[in-house]
Amino acid sequence: MKKTGAQIVAECLLEQGVDTAFGYPGGNVINLYDALFEYSDRIKHILTAHEQGAAHAADGYARTTGKTGVVFATSGPGATNLVTGLANAFMDSIPVVAITGNVTSSQLGRDTFQEIDIFGVTMPVTKHNFIVKNVKDLAKVLRKAFYIAASGRPGPVLVDILKDVFIATTDFETEKPKTIEPYTEKVREEDIDECVSMIEMSKRPMIMAGGGIILSNASKELYEFVKKVDSPVTQTIMGLGSFPADDPYYTGLTGMHGSKASALAVNNCDLLIAIGARFSDRVISSAAHFAKRAKIVHIDVDAAEINKNIKTHHSIVGDAKYVLEKLNSKLSPRKHTEWVNEVLEWKKQYPHIEGAENVVSPQYVIETVHDLVGDDAIIATDVGQHQIWTAQCYPFKKPRTFVTSGGLGTMGFGLGAAIGSQIGNPDKRVVLFTGDGSFHMNLNELVTANMNGLPIVIIVMNNHVLGMVRQWQKLFFDKRFSQTTLDRKTDYVKLSEAFGGVGYVIDKKEDVKPVLKKALECKVPVVIDCRIDRDVNVLPMVPSGRPIDEQVTSLD
Ligand SMILES: Cc1ncc(C[n+]2csc(CCOP(=O)(O)OP(=O)(O)O)c2C)c(N)n1
Numbered sequence: 001m002k003k004t005g006a007q008i009v010a011e012c013l014l015e016q017g018v019d020t021a022f023g024y025p026g027g028n029v030i031n032l033y034d035a036l037f038e039y040s041d042r043i044k045h046i047l048t049a050h051e052q053g054a055a056h057a058a059d060g061y062a063r064t065t066g067k068t069g070v071v072f073a074t075s076g077p078g079a080t081n082l083v084t085g086l087a088n089a090f091m092d093s094i095p096v097v098a099i100t101g102n103v104t105s106s107q108l109g110r111d112t113f114q115e116i117d118i119f120g121v122t123m124p125v126t127k128h129n130f131i132v133k134n135v136k137d138l139a140k141v142l143r144k145a146f147y148i149a150a151s152g153r154p155g156p157v158l159v160d161i162l163k164d165v166f167i168a169t170t171d172f173e174t175e176k177p178k179t180i181e182p183y184t185e186k187v188r189e190e191d192i193d194e195c196v197s198m199i200e201m202s203k204r205p206m207i208m209a210g211g212g213i214i215l216s217n218a219s220k221e222l223y224e225f226v227k228k229v230d231s232p233v234t235q236t237i238m239g240l241g242s243f244p245a246d247d248p249y250y251t252g253l254t255g256m257h258g259s260k261a262s263a264l265a266v267n268n269c270d271l272l273i274a275i276g277a278r279f280s281d282r283v284i285s286s287a288a289h290f291a292k293r294a295k296i297v298h299i300d301v302d303a304a305e306i307n308k309n310i311k312t313h314h315s316i317v318g319d320a321k322y323v324l325e326k327l328n329s330k331l332s333p334r335k336h337t338e339w340v341n342e343v344l345e346w347k348k349q350y351p352h353i354e355g356a357e358n359v360v361s362p363q364y365v366i367e368t369v370h371d372l373v374g375d376d377a378i379i380a381t382d383v384g385q386h387q388i389w390t391a392q393c394y395p396f397k398k399p400r401t402f403v404t405s406g407g408l409g410t411m412g413f414g415l416g417a418a419i420g421s422q423i424g425n426p427d428k429r430v431v432l433f434t435g436d437g438s439f440h441m442n443l444n445e446l447v448t449a450n451m452n453g454l455p456i457v458i459i460v461m462n463n464h465v466l467g468m469v470r471q472w473q474k475l476f477f478d479k480r481f482s483q484t485t486l487d488r489k490t491d492y493v494k495l496s497e498a499f500g501g502v503g504y505v506i507d508k509k510e511d512v513k514p515v516l517k518k519a520l521e522c523k524v525p526v527v528i529d530c531r532i533d534r535d536v537n538v539l540p541m542v543p544s545g546r547p548i549d550e551q552v553t554s555l556d
Contacts (some may be wrong), residue, residue: 068097
């Protein structure tokens, strides 16, 4: 049947099971938006305030639903506004398909109004990208884009489509999407056996779970593996929720702001098994000192990650779920009582650093939120101290309940991501912890949350400073607080009301629970101005490049 390019885009989305997309219209996607009008009963379009917000929303939607997020933008500034969002998804391996319009073929290369080589611009921040100049290629390219975004190591894919391609017509037949099989090609029986025998020889094993566990839906298999190996387990920030935080084997977060127990366990184990983790600098700090008494086994879907940041002794390239299933089937249960007890003792000896009593401590606020919303809620964050406090003390128990910008560290990610999470999970509670700096970057998206009646609870951890940078200035720059004191005059209650929502203030400890309870009863977005002390630090912390067990535990 003959269809226009614009209709083909919509048909291909339906084919891929897409029922929700985020975006913002403009001249070079006007034909696409015109076609979407006809599909509005099957494809829900969420109009954001800004394309960056749309990209973060598509990203949050993908993280929490396990589906591919979709975002549309027009050419030029619309497309460039997506760049941070795409880079963010790229760094955290999140499947997103971005569809942008461009000028017509006859205008291409003439610095036409709103012309930008978005294909070139996004090359380093996408897993793959395409430019479509002929309508006959469109369906094939879109199908490929969805396949690439979600297969192997997921990531964002951009499809740039010339305006005349949206208008031109061609024959179109629906096709069943290619099933995405887990990546298993490189997993050899000998590799599994080698890993099993390394585990059998180990007396002090340690497991490090990364975001790859969540992406491959391997939490159940990880749980079985941990119990079988009888090993303590730590998680990277991207791995949070892949293993239940209340399990006795869990030693807490790893890395720069990780727990002391995790750092000691990593640096005293004789076998470190990292699964779906990429040994980022935030995790290993100094490669020379990381897991220095251990043989390292790296299990990852991306062969390019092996030996990139750390030299490993053995690796298995493949889908985490599949590899863990294999390992579990071959492994007989081990016992490492003495080692596990030693690690548990560290856990007792070095509990995570609590906030001060009788003040609105961020830790208390975060723990109280958990008490009120339970284990199924989705917790999003922005970037800064509030993000790390959340990662350290929110007891995540389930995958896809923590939404944070791990790799890129994007301030302004949180609100868009929370919106995408709530749209994708209408029956779940979504709470956003943000900082006064981060929130101001993209608070325009309050309009989207309100327009769509999303009951997101937004907790601004208001310390009146760019806390994380200020903390570094305290430690490394002799307290010269250059441009990190905000003291903004924003009235968050009025701000929220201006957008159609509700606002509350928390400025003493007794307010925390009642205000949160009231906020959770609202059916509209709520902004809470949660006033905390500007001198609360994120501790422990490891100065960059130092061994992870050389933690700073006080900045005074
Ligand atoms: C877009 C962007 N710009 C700058 C930074 C650098 N940065 C990292 S944390 C931080 C401070 C965050 O302040 P705030 O959002 O108030 O959170 P807090 O640390 O106070 O909890 C800054 C400026 C960043 N991560 N992202």
